[in-house]
Amino acid sequence: MKLERIIHSLDAVVITKFMSDGDEIEWACATDLMSEVLYYSKDSSVLITGLTKQQAIRTADIADIRVVVFTRGKEPDTPTIELANEKRITLLITPYSMFTACGRLYEAGLRCCPE
């Protein structure tokens, strides 16, 4: 799914952006548990999480995830945004809950990382 479609489906606010609208995201990983991200995710995934801390960005970077979405409109603090800039991770905020955000992306055709 193109990044543009993800942003549109989630009515997301773009905080940092290091990809083109047309870049493809293949999978989604939704969790607040960072070890689950490391265990189950694939590269070229979007991470959907309610954990709006530096740890989410650090974990995404280690796992080669280039897009992170924070749910429920939760705004990250400055160090988290700075880390996203440093690691060139695209950071989005959606007003939706994790359940709704996942539902909208599923409906748009995105699927969970295969185990």
Place this chain on the structure above:
Amino acid sequence: MDIKDTIEGSFHIVGGDFSRAGEASTEIKSILQSLGFNKEIVRRAAIATFEAEMNIIIFTTAGILRYEITPERIKIIAQDMGPGIEDIKLAMQEGYSTAPDWVREMGWGSGMGLPNMKKNSDEFKIDSVVGEGTTVEMVIYLDNTHS
């Protein structure tokens, strides 16, 4: 990729310091990337290293994360001065965790750390003495014949 000698180094990790959590693993990942290793090998090594670093930060007062890269393999050794693990078999079970609530609020402590280190290594060894500390040794081979 062309490594003739062993490349090695180490990082001191301070327990409880979440503000710098993951910096050592990120550094090791950058070194592996600069050596031109296959993306999947780098990813596996980075994930295994990150989990080991987080365990030192979460459970111990201090530890050392060492890396050793040869033409054949990447070796990561995480040695800590923590409380040690009483029942390693139990600790290796997915979902088993003794992490306190504040750690869970930071997104960690789901009981996947050690299984994740094992999953991403070709060789995984853990030695622990209660009251003294734990040493984890992980090897990732650079060709695919070992995995």
